[in-house]
Amino acid sequence: MRPLQLDSSDVLHALYNRPPRELSAHGIRYERLRQLFKTRFPESDPKFIVRAPGRVNLIGEHTDYNGYPVLPMALDRDILFTAAPSNGTTVDLINENPQFERRSFNATFPVAPFERGDWGNYVKAAVHGLLEAGLVSKSKAVGFHAAVGGTIPESAGLSSSSAMVVAAALAFLAANGVECDRNALADILARAERYVGSEGGGMDQAVSLLAEAGHALRIDFFPLRTELVPLRQELTFIVCNSLIRAPKSESVRYAYNRRVVECRLATALLSRAVTQRTGRTVKAERLSDLSSAQLGPAYPELGETARHAIGERPLSLSAVAELLAMTPRQVQREYCMQRDGTPLPEPPDGFRIWNRYRHIVTEAARVGLTVKALKSGDNTEVGRLMNQSHASCRDDYEISCPELDTLVSLGLENGALGARLTGAGFGGCTVHAVPTETVAEFLKKMDVSYYKGYVKREQARPFSSFNNLNDVMFSCHAASGADFWPVGEG
Numbered sequence: 001m002r003p004l005q006l007d008s009s010d011v012l013h014a015l016y017n018r019p020p021r022e023l024s025a026h027g028i029r030y031e032r033l034r035q036l037f038k039t040r041f042p043e044s045d046p047k048f049i050v051r052a053p054g055r056v057n058l059i060g061e062h063t064d065y066n067g068y069p070v071l072p073m074a075l076d077r078d079i080l081f082t083a084a085p086s087n088g089t090t091v092d093l094i095n096e097n098p099q100f101e102r103r104s105f106n107a108t109f110p111v112a113p114f115e116r117g118d119w120g121n122y123v124k125a126a127v128h129g130l131l132e133a134g135l136v137s138k139s140k141a142v143g144f145h146a147a148v149g150g151t152i153p154e155s156a157g158l159s160s161s162s163a164m165v166v167a168a169a170l171a172f173l174a175a176n177g178v179e180c181d182r183n184a185l186a187d188i189l190a191r192a193e194r195y196v197g198s199e200g201g202g203m204d205q206a207v208s209l210l211a212e213a214g215h216a217l218r219i220d221f222f223p224l225r226t227e228l229v230p231l232r233q234e235l236t237f238i239v240c241n242s243l244i245r246a247p248k249s250e251s252v253r254y255a256y257n258r259r260v261v262e263c264r265l266a267t268a269l270l271s272r273a274v275t276q277r278t279g280r281t282v283k284a285e286r287l288s289d290l291s292s293a294q295l296g297p298a299y300p301e302l303g304e305t306a307r308h309a310i311g312e313r314p315l316s317l318s319a320v321a322e323l324l325a326m327t328p329r330q331v332q333r334e335y336c337m338q339r340d341g342t343p344l345p346e347p348p349d350g351f352r353i354w355n356r357y358r359h360i361v362t363e364a365a366r367v368g369l370t371v372k373a374l375k376s377g378d379n380t381e382v383g384r385l386m387n388q389s390h391a392s393c394r395d396d397y398e399i400s401c402p403e404l405d406t407l408v409s410l411g412l413e414n415g416a417l418g419a420r421l422t423g424a425g426f427g428g429c430t431v432h433a434v435p436t437e438t439v440a441e442f443l444k445k446m447d448v449s450y451y452k453g454y455v456k457r458e459q460a461r462p463f464s465s466f467n468n469l470n471d472v473m474f475s476c477h478a479a480s481g482a483d484f485w486p487v488g489e490g
């Protein structure tokens with residue numbers, strides 16, 4: 001990718017696709033970071049700016065690592081780096097949010113992580129990943145220093161972590177004068193982010209790099225393919241933050257990785273069953289390799305085969321091992337390993353493989369149907385599919401929580417056509433499809449019923465606090481994907 005060559009007002013308009021009166025706040029942020037850079041790195045001038053957006057996923061939850069599609073859009077909330085190459089390998093980072101302390105490290109491979117949960121690990125993930133992939137030379141790498149700022153709520157399912165990884169990667173590439181195709185970079189960064197410990201898919205890095213303003217993006221994986229889906233004026237997507245944090249690098253890590261493992265086990269059980277039924281060896285790496293489309297017309301009744309192979313009850317590790325004709329240790333080594341080299345501990349309530357499988361295949365179908373409904377302007381159908389998705393996330397994938405369920409029901413009561421949790425779940429945000437003409441009224445009602453109602457009543461719950469309502473509940477304006485551009489001396 002090449003740097004943007006535009007003057008500042010054009011840059012802002014191209015990136016955010018908003019009327020001029022709404023652009024000034026962004027202009028102020030850019031200027032603030034430039035000032036921060038100048039005060040904290042007085043010995044050099046900023047040479048380039050990098051921007052990477054967060055995203056809201058409209059539908060297709062946890063489908064990405066199973067090889068099935070997703071449908072996110074980039075937000076006009078993003079991470080910015082104002083940066084310059086360093087003289088050696090040092091990467092030096094100042095964050096304008098004082099909660100995130102200054103971090104520095106050397107861009108020499110391998111890059112050892114900071115403590116788990118440290119914000120600097122997302123930058124390290126990008127640097128380590130690009131060095132590992134050989135995109136930046138291990139022997140000649142140049143570091144960078146950067147003033148970093150962001151407007152994406154963190155641990156909220158809006159991909160602030162991937163935006164940080166993408167921004168750091170673009171800064172590292174720019175510092176080294178390396179250009180890279182966006183699709184290839186998205187693939188590399190999807191793998192790179194696993195450095196923080198969760199076994200994530202590729203949705204977030206791909207949408208942050210490949211989105212276009214005014215559009216949602218259908219993303220298919222293995223190999224990565226994208227389709228722009230135009231969004232219509234008359235339907236607005238609204239994000240509501242439940243105020244329950246869901247940090248994937250910390251408490252939610254086990255719950256997330258557990259689902260990845262349960263899907264691997266579903267793939268193994270189903271491959272074995274298909275092989276036995278057809279007499280042909282089926283080698284599947286992920287669930288999408290076992291779809292009817294992949295297997296062909298010889299296998300129409302896949303659902304029944306899966307039900308039979310997996311069974312509807314939760315399975316212990318030894319029960320899975322028996323079904324696969326393996327020992328429990330072999331199953332652990334083959335399917336349960338995490339990035340840090342440890343096997344996922346067996347869940348005490350058993351692996352819920354059938355439910356996970358059912359969520360993934362029904363959710364994958366809903367993505368296709370939602371794209372169709374958005375294209376034809378059938379907003380009622382979009383809403384219906386979102387509601388079904390939420391029920392499946394809640395009951396089969398079990399990634400909801402009382403606050404997300406409450407926001408979804410309140411949203412529907414308050415006039416949304418559809419509502420669902422978005423992102424990894426376990427807390428974070430919901431997304432609501434609302435007729436644009438009723439947005440103002442909807443926001444008011446949600447404020448009264450959730451933020452001034454539920455949150456005030458349920459005082460024992462660990463809600464995050466907030467200063468500005470617009471930081472926790474807002475309309476989504478589909479922005480463009482990540483970019484970088486040179487800055488003048490100024």
Ligand code: NG1
Nearest residue numbers: 061062157159200201202203423424
């Ligand atoms: P968030 O919501 O950013 O934690 C995670 C994964 C995605 C995807 C979603 C669930 C990472 C970086 N992101 O997103 O790949 O699996 O959960 O749909 O792990």
